[in-house]
Amino acid sequence: MQNYKIIVQYDGTKYQGWQIQRSSDQTIQGKISAVLSKMADTQIEVVGSGRTDAGVHALGQVANFFMPEKFSENQIINYLNEYLPEDIAVCKIQKVDERFHARFSCKSKTYRYRIFISNIPNVFERKYYYQYLDAKIDVNLMKNAVKYLIGEHDFKSFCGNTHIKKSTIRTIFSIDIQSTENEIIIDYSGDGFLQNMVRILTGTLIEIGTKQILLDTLPQIITSKNRQLAGFTAPPQGLTLLKVEY
Amino acid sequence: MQNYKIIVQYDGTKYQGWQIQRSSDQTIQGKISAVLSKMADTQIEVVGSGRTDAGVHALGQVANFFMPEKFSENQIINYLNEYLPEDIAVCKIQKVDERFHARFSCKSKTYRYRIFISNIPNVFERKYYYQYLDAKIDVNLMKNAVKYLIGEHDFKSFCGNTHIKKSTIRTIFSIDIQSTENEIIIDYSGDGFLQNMVRILTGTLIEIGTKQILLDTLPQIITSKNRQLAGFTAPPQGLTLLKVEY
Numbered sequence: 388m389q390n391y392k393i394i395v396q397y398d399g400t401k402y403q404g405w406q407i408q409r410s411s412d413q414t415i416q417g418k419i420s421a422v423l424s425k426m427a428d429t430q431i432e433v434v435g436s437g438r439t440d441a442g443v444h445a446l447g448q449v450a451n452f453f454m455p456e457k458f459s460e461n462q463i464i465n466y467l468n469e470y471l472p473e474d475i476a477v478c479k480i481q482k483v484d485e486r487f488h489a490r491f492s493c494k495s496k497t498y499r500y501r502i503f504i505s506n507i508p509n510v511f512e513r514k515y516y517y518q519y520l521d522a523k524i525d526v527n528l529m530k531n532a533v534k535y536l537i538g539e540h541d542f543k544s545f546c547g548n549t550h551i552k553k554s555t556i557r558t559i560f561s562i563d564i565q566s567t568e569n570e571i572i573i574d575y576s577g578d579g580f581l582q583n584m585v586r587i588l589t590g591t592l593i594e595i596g597t598k599q600i601l602l603d604t605l606p607q608i609i610t611s612k613n614r615q616l617a618g619f620t621a622p623p624q625g626l627t628l629l630k631v632e633y
Numbered sequence: 634m635q636n637y638k639i640i641v642q643y644d645g646t647k648y649q650g651w652q653i654q655r656s657s658d659q660t661i662q663g664k665i666s667a668v669l670s671k672m673a674d675t676q677i678e679v680v681g682s683g684r685t686d687a688g689v690h691a692l693g694q695v696a697n698f699f700m701p702e703k704f705s706e707n708q709i710i711n712y713l714n715e716y717l718p719e720d721i722a723v724c725k726i727q728k729v730d731e732r733f734h735a736r737f738s739c740k741s742k743t744y745r746y747r748i749f750i751s752n753i754p755n756v757f758e759r760k761y762y763y764q765y766l767d768a769k770i771d772v773n774l775m776k777n778a779v780k781y782l783i784g785e786h787d788f789k790s791f792c793g794n795t796h797i798k799k800s801t802i803r804t805i806f807s808i809d810i811q812s813t814e815n816e817i818i819i820d821y822s823g824d825g826f827l828q829n830m831v832r833i834l835t836g837t838l839i840e841i842g843t844k845q846i847l848l849d850t851l852p853q854i855i856t857s858k859n860r861q862l863a864g865f866t867a868p869p870q871g872l873t874l875l876k877v878e879y
Contacts, residue, residue, distance in 0.1 A: 396755070398756045398757055468752070468753065474759075475756065476755070476756050477753075506711075507714065510642045
């Protein structure tokens with residue numbers, strides 16, 4: 388069996404997220420696994436770098452799988468792109484060492500969150516941003532909040548699963564905020580992110596920008612490990628997994 | 634009654650084109666007219682700058698309509714954007730002179746056609762380009778063809794309605810072709826375009842780029858007034874009405 392690494396793009400609008408669920412076959416992992424299993428005529432398991440929530444998109448999700456070595460890389464990628472739904476595409480495939488594991492080998496992930504500030508929708512990109520109507524958001528306050536968040540912290544306050552048993556310590560390498568008149572783009576890089584963490588960080592930054600949360604209280608919000616004190620969970624459609632590094 | 638001019642954006646994917654049809658309410662004109670008629674509690678007719686085909690998009694379609702003067706422009710645009718489907722948006726509204734007519738007053742229209750050259754789809758933009766698999770297309774041949782097309786000509790060879798009785802003479806002001814490794818973008822400006830004309834011009838340019846049509850025969854194709862001699866009708870999803878000028 389040969390281990391293959393693929394880079395996957397998807398428009399997550401119609402899906403229940405990356406991860407296979409018993410109750411739904413509307414998952415990206417499920418769709419890819421089904422096409423590969425049909426090709427190889429045996430069950431093929433696909434491992435992703437991590438879950439993405441329902442409605443979240445990806446430009447550079449990474450996955451790996453083991454297949455009998457009877458097809459070329461070109462045959463596999465062409466078969467995948469022919470039989471996958473049109474909102475999922477495989478951009479790249481390569482053979483990798485058998486020890487490569489899309490989740491455990493991952494060193495860094497980068498997510499982008501797009502906030503579109505306008506009361507006029509953009510019909511072409513409406514599924515790929517969060518439309519926010521309050522133009523009085525102060526981007527400088529958001530930028531000032533970044534220094535409290537980067538580095539290694541226990542991010543339990545920013546975890547959507549409040550019953551989590553495993554470690555909630557993560558390291559954020561950088562948070563880069565760009566803004567134009569109508570848009571705020573936030574790029575987060577880190578060694579990993581908890582469930583809903585990027586969306587809760589974004590909701591918190593938005594509430595700091597609108598002064599619903601005071602900037603100076605952010606260190607206490609982090610140390611409290613209390614989800615209630617952080618901001619709202621920004622909606623999934625604004626979020627895209629940009630890249631995963633190994 | 635007050636005459637209003639609006640600028641409309643739409644993702645044409647799900648629609649039977651701009652123009653109201655007796656057999657279908659899936660038209661952009663029909664959707665806008667229905668919302669305005671509900672607001673004014675009387676039938677409001679909407680005039681567009683021209684039809685767009687089923688599946689064609691618009692960034693800057695222009696329309697006008699007469700309404701009883703009991704609402705502000707803000708009220709009208711907000712009502713429209715609240716009740717129109719999410720793939721249609723009104724970007725701008727202004728009061729205009731009663732003589733303004735979106736079709737008859739039009740001086741120039743600009744359309745963009747996007748050709749995406751890749752066997753890997755782009756899941757986020759797949760509804761907004763024509764995916765073309767032959768990478769051996771010669772963009773310089775296409776650019777050399779432009780000189781034969783600009784200016785005033787009888788474009789009957791490039792009209793999808795072969796039984797047309799009205800004049801098929803139009804003036805093309807410019808055709809601008811930009812290309813990158815994976816994309817060819819063609820912008821057409823003119824005083825007006827016949828049914829399917831931009832799509833047939835695009836199909837002809839593509840066939841010139843792939844040498845299925847020889848560049849030197851283009852003047853004869855124009856003078857022949859024979860639809861059979863021009864190229865194929867490029868598919869609608871690559872086409873967007875960018876702007877209309879008055």
